[in-house]
Amino acid sequence: MKIHDLIQGSDEWAAFRLNHHGASEAAAMLGLSKKTTRSELLHMKHTGTPKEFSDWVQKNILDYGHEVEAMARPLIEDILGEDFYPVTCSNEDVGGNLSASCDGLTMLYDTAFEHKQWNTELATSIAAGILPADHMPQCQQIMLVTGAERVIFTVSNGTRENLVWMEVLPSPEWFDRILAGWAQFDRDLVDYTPPEVKPEVVAEPVRDLPAVIVQISGEIAVHENFSVFEAALREFLDETLIREPQTDQDFADLDLQIKAMKKAEEALDAAESQMLAQVQSIDQAKRQKDQLHKLVRDNRLMAEKLLDSEKARRKAERIEAARGAYTAHVAGLQEGIVGLTLAYQMPDFAAAIKGLRTLTSMQDKLDTALANAKIAIDLQAADLVTKLEWVAENAAEHRALLADLQQLSAKPIDDFKLVIRTRIDARKKAEEARLEAERERIRREEADKLAREAAQEATRKKAEEDATAAVARLPADIPEDPQPVALESGELWPRKALTHPLTSPVPATSTPTLRLGQINERLSPISLTADGLAGLGFTHAATDKAAKLYHASDFSRICSALVQHIQAAQGMHDPQKEKAA
Structure with missing residues (x-):
């Protein structure tokens, strides 16, 4: 850990945060933050511009948060019997780019203090010992950078009456996820292109078609303006109605135009009712009204189908693009893994954008879901590479025992090693037993052979002794050199x-x-x-x-x-x- 002599809230501190990946940004990086999207964080890091807040937010939330934090620190110190000091630090000492601005850290760096303003929902969760997912990344990165053994996560308004806290312990799984997440974030940051800045989508006002008027005099004379209404309607259909929406602006305008046409339908129906209320049979006016009503209704239905189909198509295009990007990413990882196959499921991108109406919000959620899926598969790939390297170093001569290596690779690394070591030890014991049995067989055969040779030697010696004794009994007059x-x-x-x-x-x-x-x-x-x-x-x-x-x-x-x-x-x-x- 490297400590930086910075005052939290100063311009130097703000510049430092823009050049480092802060613990408070970890939730947004993983798409878990309720306040900042991953796309917004990418934009801030790319442009080097921090998120701007209104004067009211700055005063009533941010500045007030620092005030109650300072009030809560001595209360926690009194409860724990520890002194805490605000610290800005990073892991630059090990070549990293992660940072943490600790609300408090002990002199031994073994306990960190993190404070949040009083919020009834959050306080209830902390009192129950449950840290919400959007706060866990910050606490874990604090411990990852500082090496602290725990974080005292506190929620208060600066008073002892409204103060709750819980202890958060380090998690190796979260450490791996955070490191992999920032690595993926850096890759996305290299390829990041700021989107075109567009004004907020507001549907353009649609000029209502002329009001439909039908009056019938006592002489059964019909006074109507269907001709004027028709001219305006046809001009609207030919010149104004959007038939190929492309942007969020087009979709918003088309939605409003559909509502205007539906209103025109209702007006024509009302005119008919008005007309029939004055006279029972005016065929020509009714036929013209029916014609106009059908014209409006048919175009409205066409526009509604167009709006729905285009939204569905654009949504499907973006989902398919995310699926293709994920498939390509997995294929690239698989090329570097020989002997094992990455086990993965395609992320549910459709569920990630369920209920969203604008293309911009859909794209943000899809990008975040894609990034998190890449982070997860990167961790799995790194795990498989680690296991393959361990097998190559420790079990290369025993690959015959690892026919189910793919299934074994799903186990945690310690269990994975234990299973393989157990198999190797069992094989070695079996082989040693076999070799010992073979050596025993050879020893028995050698012993049997020696026994047979000894018996044969004894027989030979006995025969020689018998022959020598027989010769000794021969007469002495046998010539030495008989002819x-x-x-x-x-x-x-x-x-x-x-x-x-x-x-x-x-x-x-x-x-x-x-x-x-x-x-x-x-x-x-x-x-x-x-x-x-x-x-x-x-x-x-x-x-x-x-x-x-x-x-x-x-x-x-x-x-x-x-x-x-x-x-x-x-x-x-x-x-x-x-x-x-």
């Missing part, structure tokens, strides 16, 4: 391997049941063929279809023979011996 012999199959085998007692055939008493495939499963990864086993001295004892069958008791001897064969092969290819050779 291989060629078998009928063409393979080379150590001579002793073929005649070693462990591989020599042993009579079997059991039925052969051990399949070659089972032997290979036990010896895996070593794989033997039937011919290979035969080379080791073990011929299959039987067959089961294509399967070769061996005695189960031969398996340990097969292992021993295989170990001998491996050791013999190692000795045959010992690198040291090969080097020595």
Whole structure:
């Protein structure tokens, strides 16, 4: 807040108000003021001329208002235990153009005082704790500019007996509305063109048609002036009657002309009655009267329809222009909002001008309704932009969770954020649970794998130990480097391997049941063929279809023979011996 050293009511203070948007003007800017229209405020700001008041208004209302305000201030100070000082301030310190002329402000700037002259209707409302809508913008802008925590709104005539007050608290919604309203006002001010100054519309006097006279003498002679009346009537219809009204002046004149023609109809009817009262049958005069009556009536009806249709057309044109301007404004805002759609209803412009008769008053109300509609949709657009920016910053990776973002955008910003954060947290927890379950599955699989490998390793070691023990039991006279012999199959085998007692055939008493495939499963990864086993001295004892069958008791001897064969092969290819050779 920036405080300006100005005396309220001075010329410097008046100049300051013209260059700033004052709190007392906020209601007019929003079209809520009962004293100043929005169009009048635009004109004042554009021309730099303040509203003029008569000497009586200046003395009996404005000056008197300052007097009772000064009388009421110490009364409120006594009630609240606070001291108030008149202050003129603005928000120039933050680059703004809003101002407030406070009737009183505390030294800590936390409480403001606003005074209004005693008015029974207003006082009753304040006593009930209800601040009328046309006073709320001023109080809210005072708090917006000063940062005060409350406004003591007081109505009095300067006496303790006629003094009522209420506490008005700040409203963020009103702050947003006021800021958006002044922004729209500034845009309208740039495009403002002062209307052509026209004198007050007063219908031009319409010369009444000549009075209709019908007299009948005792000789049944008719004295009438229908010819004079007809000439004047036709001149009026051809030269005076407005057939294409354009302005408020034309509409007012045409309305008066219709009334004149209706009066002429009534005069003709009266003439007929007068004539018939004197004589029962005067056909020629009656026919002429009927003709003239029809001529007047037809043109009157035509003029009435023209007046109504033209008013309706002009009204419809202005309503349609306002609707088009609003639609274009919304379309412009929508272009800057990607991913959300502005939700709006077309303002009821027809209701805004209901009951108004002049084109000027209609246009003022339409302009105000359009401005307020723009203010409201601007606030909605700013709200959507804020929410989209928050989503881009905080939930860009979770847009899949926001399929209903359009519906969510209708929520207040805090609720909007809470819903999205809750969804994201729930998704993260679900994903973490899924990942933990996956990690647990992998841990179980690894444990099972290690268990299997340990079992396989134990089996392998057991087989090695069994084979080593079998070799240890062999006679010591096996030559270290036995000479291989060629078998009928063409393979080379150590001579002793073929005649070693462990591989020599042993009579079997059991039925052969051990399949070659089972032997290979036990010896895996070593794989033997039937011919290979035969080379080791073990011929299959039987067959089961294509399967070769061996005695189960031969398996340990097969292992021993295989170990001998491996050791013999190692000795045959010992690198040291090969080097020595």
